Amino acid sequence: MPLTIVVTAKQVLDPETPPSALQIDPSRKRMVGPANVPPVVNGFDENAVEAALRIKDALGASNVKITVLSAGKSFVLDVIKKPLAMGADELVLVQDDACENLDAFQTARVLAAAIKSMGTVDLVLCGRQASDWDQAQVPLAIAEFLGLPCVHITRKVEVKDGTVVVERVVPDGAEVIQVPLPAVITVSNELGQPRYPTLRGIMASTRKQPIIRKLADLGLNPADLKPKVELLDLYIPVRQKKCEFISGDNDEEKGRNLARRLREAKLI
Amino acid sequence: MPGVLVFAELADGGLASISKELFSAGRPLAQALGEPLCTFIPAEKGGEVAKEAGALGADRVYVAEHPLLREPHPDYHLIALERAVQQVRPSVVLLGKTPLGINVGPRLAFRLGVGVAQDVVALKIEGDALIAERPVYGGNAMARVALREKPFVATVRPKAFEPLDPTPGRTAPVQAIPVAIEPAAVKVKVLERKKVEATGIRLEDARVVVGGGRGLGGPEPFQQLEELARLLGGAVGASRAVCDAGWLPYQYQIGLTGKTITADLYIAVAISGASQHMAGVSTVKNIVAINKDADAPIFQEARFGVVGDWKKVLPAFTDEVRKLLQQ
Ligand SMILES: Cc1cc2nc3c(=O)[nH]c(=O)nc-3n(C[C@H](O)[C@H](O)[C@H](O)COP(=O)(O)OP(=O)(O)OC[C@H]3O[C@@H](n4cnc5c(N)ncnc54)[C@H](O)[C@@H]3O)c2cc1C
Numbered sequence: 001m002p003l004t005i006v007v008t009a010k011q012v013l014d015p016e017t018p019p020s021a022l023q024i025d026p027s028r029k030r031m032v033g034p035a036n037v038p039p040v041v042n043g044f045d046e047n048a049v050e051a052a053l054r055i056k057d058a059l060g061a062s063n064v065k066i067t068v069l070s071a072g073k074s075f076v077l078d079v080i081k082k083p084l085a086m087g088a089d090e091l092v093l094v095q096d097d098a099c100e101n102l103d104a105f106q107t108a109r110v111l112a113a114a115i116k117s118m119g120t121v122d123l124v125l126c127g128r129q130a131s132d133w134d135q136a137q138v139p140l141a142i143a144e145f146l147g148l149p150c151v152h153i154t155r156k157v158e159v160k161d162g163t164v165v166v167e168r169v170v171p172d173g174a175e176v177i178q179v180p181l182p183a184v185i186t187v188s189n190e191l192g193q194p195r196y197p198t199l200r201g202i203m204a205s206t207r208k209q210p211i212i213r214k215l216a217d218l219g220l221n222p223a224d225l226k227p228k229v230e231l232l233d234l235y236i237p238v239r240q241k242k243c244e245f246i247s248g249d250n251d252e253e254k255g256r257n258l259a260r261r262l263r264e265a266k267l268i
Numbered sequence: 269m270p271g272v273l274v275f276a277e278l279a280d281g282g283l284a285s286i287s288k289e290l291f292s293a294g295r296p297l298a299q300a301l302g303e304p305l306c307t308f309i310p311a312e313k314g315g316e317v318a319k320e321a322g323a324l325g326a327d328r329v330y331v332a333e334h335p336l337l338r339e340p341h342p343d344y345h346l347i348a349l350e351r352a353v354q355q356v357r358p359s360v361v362l363l364g365k366t367p368l369g370i371n372v373g374p375r376l377a378f379r380l381g382v383g384v385a386q387d388v389v390a391l392k393i394e395g396d397a398l399i400a401e402r403p404v405y406g407g408n409a410m411a412r413v414a415l416r417e418k419p420f421v422a423t424v425r426p427k428a429f430e431p432l433d434p435t436p437g438r439t440a441p442v443q444a445i446p447v448a449i450e451p452a453a454v455k456v457k458v459l460e461r462k463k464v465e466a467t468g469i470r471l472e473d474a475r476v477v478v479g480g481g482r483g484l485g486g487p488e489p490f491q492q493l494e495e496l497a498r499l500l501g502g503a504v505g506a507s508r509a510v511c512d513a514g515w516l517p518y519q520y521q522i523g524l525t526g527k528t529i530t531a532d533l534y535i536a537v538a539i540s541g542a543s544q545h546m547a548g549v550s551t552v553k554n555i556v557a558i559n560k561d562a563d564a565p566i567f568q569e570a571r572f573g574v575v576g577d578w579k580k581v582l583p584a585f586t587d588e589v590r591k592l593l594q595q
Contacts, residue, residue, distance in 0.1 A: 019408050019543065019565060031405045105383050133404050133411075134524065135386050137374045144378040149455040152342070152371050167462070169518070170340075170367055171527070176460040183455070188525070189508070190518050228383025233412040234404070243557070243573045251576035255584030258556070258574050263592045265572075267533050267554055268476075268500060 002065045003159060005052045006115055007088065008126045008138070009045040009070045011080050014038070015131040022236070028100075029234045031132070041082050044127025048187040049083045050194040051157040052125050056087070059159065065089050067118065071110045073100035077210070084205035085197030091210040092118075098215055098222035104133070106225040108141030113218040115146065123164060124184040128153045136186075143184035151177050155190035271306040271328065272298040273358035273419075275349055276321065277340070277368060278311055283320050286364035286424070288431030291325045293391055293424050294362050295432070300393035301359055304328050308356070308445070310348040312338040322440035325432050329442045330356060336449050342371035343454045348447045349376055355445055358419050360398065365423045377421040384421040385413055389428040398422065406524060407543035407550075426528050427551045464519055469503045471520065476502030477531040477552075479522055482509035483538025483559070483578065490516060493537060496586045499593060505529060507539050522548040538578050541566025558582065 013022075017033040025032045041049075049068065056064040068083040071094040084091055094114050102110065115121050124146075126139035136152075143150035155174065156167040164183050167174040169190050179185075197205070215222055246261055248254035262268045272294040276287040291305065298305040304327035309317050314331035321329050332348045349372055353361065361376065363369035365387045377384035385391075385400035392399050398420035404411045415421070471477065478497045480490055490504060497504045505527070506520040522529055524547040534552040539545060541557065541564055549555060557570040558581050567573045574581050 013405070015406055015544075022405070022408055024409065031409055103383065105378065108378075128525075131406060134402075134406065136370055137384065137386060140371070140374045141378045144375055149343075150375075151456060153367075165459075172466065172519070173461065173463040175458050176462065178457050178459055179455050189512060193512070228415070228417065229385060230414040230416065231411060232399070232414055235410055235412075236408065237410050239568045241569050241571065243567045243570045245567075246572060246574045251574075251580035252584035254574045254576050255558075255581040255586075256588040258558075258572065258581070259585050259588035259592055261572060262533075262556070262589075265554075268589060268592065 001120070002063050003055070003059060003122050004118070004120055005055065005064060005066045005123045005125060006118065006121050007045070007048045007052050007066060007068050007083065008111055008124070008142070009049065009068050009080065009083055010042045010130045011039045011070065011072060011075055012042045012130055012132045014040045015043070024234050024236060029231050031234070039076055039079055041079060042127050042130045044129060044131070044188060046083070046127075046194040047189055047191045048125040048127050049086055049088060051187045051191055053087045053195065055157065055159050067092055069111060069114055070094070071099045071102070071107060071114070073097055081205050081208070081210070082197065084208050085201040086195055087201055091208065092213060093210045094213045094215065094218065096215045096222070098225060101227065102225060103227035103229045103231075104135045104137035105141055105228040108138045108145060109225065110215065110218065110220060111138065112142045112145040113220055114213060115142070117218055122181045123159065124148070124182070125157065126184065126186045128186040128188045139184055139186045146184070148182055148184050149179045150184040151179060152186045153188045154185055155188060157185055157187065269303065271304045271356060271358045272301065272360040272362065273352070273356055274305070274307040274326070275361065275363040275369065275372065276307050276309045276317065277364060277366060278317060281316070283317055283324065284364070285431060286366055286426045288324055289426065289429040290362045290364060290424055292429040292432050294360070295325060297360055297391060297393055297398070298327070303359060306330060306356060306358065308332070308349065308352040310334070310337045310345050318442045319439070320434070323434035323436065323438050325435070325438070326440045329440050330445050331442060332445045332447045334447055334449055336451065339458070340368045341456070341458065342368060343456050344449050346372045346375055347449055350379065351447045352445050353380070353419065360420045360422070363423045365425050369423045373421055373423040380419065382417045382419065382421060383415055384423065385415055386423050387425050388422050389425050391422060391424070403547060405543075407547045427530060464517065469501070471503045471505050471522070471527050471529060474503035474529065474531055476500040476533045477505050477522070477529050477535070478502060479505040479507065479534060479536045479539055480510060481507040481537065481539030482513070484510070487515035489578075492582055492586065496535070496582070496589065499586065499589055500533075502531070507545050524548065536566055536570070537582060539566055540564050541569060
C-alpha cells in the first residue's frame with residue numbers, strides 16, 4: 001500500500017494583481033481583478049504540493065500517492081491542474097454551486113467529508129492560509145472534524161516509520177515535532193520555492209481528468225452548510241496619508257535633505 | 269453572569285503585551301453584554317500574573333497551573349482552555365493572533381461547533397451578534413463579519429488595540445482551574461527547539477526599523493542598512509521577497525505572515541509596499557520610503573518619501589544622519 005497524501009488546494013485571485021486593478025463585486029461580496037488576469041493556485045498550497053512531492057522523491061514514486069483536493073463552484077482547469085503538472089497523481093474537485101459561499105467552517109466540513117470518502121489517508125497537507133480571505137482556519141477544522149493531530153505552519157515535512165517529522169516555524173526559530181500518522185500538517189513558504197512543472201509533467205497532466213464530486217455524493221446537504229461566520233460587508237479602506245516628497249537636484253541631495261527634514265521633525 | 273474571557277499569554281514573566289491589548293478589546297464587549305471581563309491564565313505558575321491582570325481591569329481571574337504549560341504547546345493549552353470554557357461558559361473568548369492563539373482559538377471554536385473571527389482589528393456587540401472587522405486579501409480590503417452562536421471566538425491582531433494602564437491597588441478574585449494533561453494522549457511531540465540567537469535589538473521592540481526590499485538586488489546592501497540602523501539605535505527588517513530569496517533569514521520578515529513592528533520610525537528602502545508587507549507596520553506613524561518608482565504603493569502610506577535610486581540616496585542620507593547626530 002502506498003503512502004496516501006491528500007493536498008488541499010484553492011483557486012484564488014492572483015495576489016500579485018496591482019491594488020489599483022482590484023475592485024469589489026458588491027453582489028457577490030468578492031474582490032475581483034481584471035478579467036484578463038487568470039486566477040492562481042494559492043501560493044501556500046503550492047508549497048504544500050511541493051512538500052508532498054519531496055516526500056515522494058524521498059520514499060520513491062511508486063510508494064507515495066498524492067491526491068490534490070479542491071472545493072469550489074467553478075474552476076479554471078488549466079489553473080487548478082497545475083499541481084498535477086508539478087507531479088501530483090490525481091485531482092479531486094468537489095464542484096457544486098453551493099460551494100460558492102461557504103465559510104471556513106463549512107469548507108472544512110466539505111473537504112473532511114471528501115477525505116473520509118477516499119478511505120485510508122495517511123497525511124493531509126494544506127497551505128497555511130489562503131491569500132484571499134487570510135483565515136488560516138480550514139486545515140485546523142479539517143483536523144478537528146477528522147479527529148487528527150495537527151501541526152500548523154511548518155517549513156519541513158518528512159515521513160519516517162509511520163510518523164511525520166516536521167519543523168514548525170516559531171518567531172525565534174523552529175520546533176522539531178513528531179506526530180504519528182495520520183495527521184494534518186500546514187505548510188508555509190519557508191519550505192522553499194515550489195518546483196516548476198516540467199514539460200513531461202504538463203503533458204501528463206493534460207491527459208488526466210479531474211474526478212468530480214457533488215456535495216450529495218459526499219452525503220452533504222447544502223441547506224446544512226450555513227456559514228458560522230457571516231460576511232456582512234466587504235470594502236476597500238481609504239488611505240488618506242499624504243506623502244511629503246523630499247526634493248533635491250539629484251538623488252544624493254535628496255538623501256541629505258531627507259536627513260535634515262527628519263531631524264526637523266524630531267524623528268532622529 | 270458568564271463573561272468575556274481573555275486567553276492570557278505570558279512574556280518575560282508578566283502578561284504579554286497582546287494580552288493587555290485584549291483587555292482593552294474585551295472591556296467594551298463586557299460592558300455591552302453586562303457581563304464581567306474575565307481572564308484565563310494557563311501557566312506553570314500564574315500567581316503574580318493574576319495580580320497584574322486584576323490591576324489591568326480583569327473582573328475575575330482564572331488560573332490553571334501545570335508544569336506542561338510552561339512552553340507554548342498548542343495542544344496542552346487547548347486542553348486547558350477547553351476546561352476553562354466548560355467551567356466559565358463565557359459568551360466571548362478572545363485570543364491574540366499569536367503562534368499560540370491562531371492554533372488554540374480556531375480549534376476550540378470547531379470543537380464547540382462555532383465559528384471564529386480570525387485576525388480582527390475591531391469588535392462590537394450588536395443585538396445578539398458579535399460584529400468583527402478583519403483585513404482580507406492581504407489587507408487590500410476589509411471584511412465585516414458577524415458571529416451569532418455563543419461563545420463568540422475571535423483572535424485579535426497585535427497592536428490593533430492600545431493596552432490599558434494598570435490601576436494600582438485594583439484587584440480581582442482569583443480562582444484556580446484544575447487541569448489534567450495526559451502527555452501520552454497528546455500525539456504532537458516536540459523533539460527539539462532550534463532557536464536562532466537574536467543579536468541586538470528585537471525587531472518587534474525597536475523604536476527605529478530600517479527595512480530592505482527586493483530592489484536592493486542582493487544580500488550585500490543590507491550592510492548599509494545595518495550601518496544606518498546602528499546609527500539610529502534601531503533594527504533591520506525585510507520584505508518577504510528578501511527572505512524568500514534567501515538574502516536574510518525569515519526572522520527578519522515584516523508583514524502579514526512575518527513580524528509586526530511597533531517602531532516610531534520605519535525607513536523602507538526599495539520596498540514596493542504591498543499590503544501584506546504594510547500589515548506589519550500599520551501602527552507606525554512615521555514611514556519613510558526610498559523608492560525609484562514614484563507610483564510605488566508605499567508612497568500612499570509614507571509620511572516622507574524620496575523618489576530616487578537607493579544606491580545614491582542611502583549613502584548620502586546615512587552620512588548626513590551621522591553628521592546631524594554628532595552635532
Ligand atoms: C498570502 C501572502 C502573504 C504575504 N506575506 C508577506 C509578508 O508578511 N511580508 C512581506 O513583505 N510580503 C508578504 N507577501 C508578499 C507581498 O505580496 C510582496 O510580494 C512583497 O512584499 C514584495 O516585496 P518587495 O517590496 O521587497 O519587492 P517588490 O514588490 O518587487 O518591490 C521592489 C521595489 O524596489 C524598488 N526598486 C528597485 N530598484 C530600486 C532602486 N535602485 N532604488 C530604489 N528603489 C528600487 C522598486 O521600484 C519596487 O517598488 C505576502 C504575499 C502573500 C500572497
